[in-house]
Amino acid sequence: GAGVSQTPSNKVTEKGKYVELRCDPISGHTALYWYRQSLGQGPEFLIYFQGTGAADDSGLPNDRFFAVRPEGSVSTLKIQRTERGDSAVYLCASSLTMRTEAFFGQGTRLTVV
């Protein structure tokens, strides 16, 4: 019954590789968000799911980024052909509805070398 869980907590990958980041939201939460945070900056919105569908993907920086939530619970953020500029902490959040408070995970620190 814990909070939002993100795995792995740290990921180091080589430039050009493919990575998947996983988010387990709080059970019963229909809304799920992905954010990206660079050092010294606030979190930057990437994508929002309501149930299984991506209701707003306007924050995805380019077509190398993709996210899914096939059963309306666990979500995976996928990054193809990683670049050094993709290095950041990727945060996932969930909320009961799209208007209630969001609960964040501790993030996955992605380092592309």
Added chain:
Amino acid sequence: DAKTTQPNSMESNEEEPVHLPCNHSTISGTDYIHWYRQLPSQGPEYVIHGLTSNVNNRMASLAIAEDRKSSTLILHRATLRDAAVYYCILRVNSGYSTLTFGKGTMLLVSP
């Protein structure tokens, strides 16, 4: 989303009250004022939110100006655990609206 302005950093001593200001002069009538904070190496956590009236909860109080163009988050007795980045965010409470974070205010608490 309407923009908010916060000081980059503030300092406080432990056990003293802290007033964290936020300016939002372009706020619209349907915008709620939300505060989140982010402790070191953690994801953000919800603190409080309000529309027009002042709000209190176990973590903090939110004082909202009568014209709603500014607000203040009040921590009544700062502890070392309150050292964090505090984000003031405007969020429409109808339809869909995500949380748009700025740089926030880094609060430093000294023993």
